[in-house]
Amino acid sequence: MLSRQFVRENAEMVREAIEQKGVTGVDLDEILRIDAEWRELKAEGDNLRHQRNEVSSEIGEYKREGEEEKAQEAIERSSELKAELQRVEDRADELEAKLEARLLEIPNVPHESVPVGDDESDNVERYREGFDDLRTLPEDVIPHYELGEELDILDFERGAKVSGGGFQFVKGEGARLEYALIQFMLDVHREQDYVDVFPPLPVNSESMRGTGQLPKFAEDAYRIGARQDDDHDDDDLWLLPTAEVPVTNMYRDEILLDDDLPIKHQAFSPNFRREAGEHGTETRGYVRVHQFNKVELVNFVRPENSYERLEGLLAEAEEVLDRLDLPYRVLDMCTGDMGFTQAKKYDIEVWAPGDDMDDGPEEGGRWLEVSSVSNFEDFQARRAGIHYRPERHESAEYLHTLNGSGVAVPRVMVAIMEYYQNDDGTITVPEPLRPYMGGQERIEGHDPVGESAVGEGDGDA
16 A cells, blocks of 8 residues: 555646546545544644643642642643544544555556556557567467367366356376476576475465455455355455465565565465456457466565566566476556555466457467566555564665566466477477476377266167
């Protein structure tokens, strides 16, 4: 969140950020009015406390001098001041709670280097990698959702039967490939000095607020044991939408030391999101699902180092795709497409050649976002109360948090299934993954099981 002082002193900058990020329902003028009234009440309260202290001194003095009548008048005046002070403090507390809640509605202010734009069409492509030496692809690349069912390594129908639309089974060699990807990613990031964290999967409301998922994006999260539209209690639990939530909140309400920084954690987790997207080839198959695996990279750094670290974090996420020889591009996200909490954000999009999309590269196919690499500056740290102390004798300050996917597994699976596809419908296993699959070089699939696989009635012969 933004500090009330920053909002007060930079009201027009904040108003512009609200507009540029397309955030609705925020009445900045009302927030400023609440803040002004709260400050007036705090000043009034300080004055009343000063008066009461003076009257208390007078009471003692009158009693020492034996002036009981004046002492009694002073006691009555002290009681009046106490009642008035209580009224002022109660109103100030009420306004402060309202102000804190309303400040949570304000988005982060974009860094000055962020391109101004309305939507994804205004994002700026920084560069592409891997297109200079493409492997030879089949004349007609089979989309992953069809190939996955032909090889019986993806089963969307049974996933929907068990859990509903947006869930799936990954089977056999497909499951082995996914496990291999996860272990490969973790090993790559260990080489980059990341410390592993295996987080809890349910997170409480306070943790969701700390990273900005609440109150703005409650409708996208899976809530445990309560109706989705009920008020959010601190003890409520949610299935994590990203490991960013528990890992960032590990240090909530703590003061870290300068010597501790930077802290670099990586966390593998399944993630759960309600986002349904739209029907059609844009989201069909293993692209936009309600449960997916991801390796998340979370950094805690000194404020002066956060933008240098952002570039380093981007390179660390890219290394996964570089080693897998998967073509991709990097986008500098514009203000209207960068998100509520970020000050600056890059997207990494891998190339999947199976479906031609209007916004795909000239080689055909489409782009799939596999990582968002973001600098939140002190926005999350303020919400979560994460400080560091530059020197042991100095006051604690808010640090900066960054994170990025290192990377989202399902869409990398899609890219491998389509880019490493062979003319005979098999899939070549990328060389870096083969040690994790017992040396296996090719995914050939296996025969489906059940009566439906052989045709209805054929099993009665």
